Amino acid sequence: MLARSNVAKWLQNNGDFDEEAVLADEIADNDPGLYLFKFIRHYAPESPFALYGRPVTPKNVPAWLRDGPDEAEEKIISLFKSGKIKEYFALLPDGPDPLIAALADADWRRDLT
16 A cells, blocks of 8 residues: 555645655655554554554563464564664654563563563
């Protein structure tokens, strides 16, 4: 959807040119996932913290590590391992759950599985 510019066209048609410019920057940075999260937070700020269709909760993340993640969950775990998850946290109005924030600060170099 982002690659086909459907969201950009929708934003332009609704007069949201500033947001459309942000979209262009995010896609140029090869991070459409972060842009989509920004888009959702902007237009549905009350939505729960979820990525790739998975709620990111203190219960779910350890379960993914314990039980073996699927493809979407592995992408989320990669965000934790790289520290990039903190860019998503910055978009949450009340910040992340403290336990989720602690996972982001964990030493992912160790084998946590």
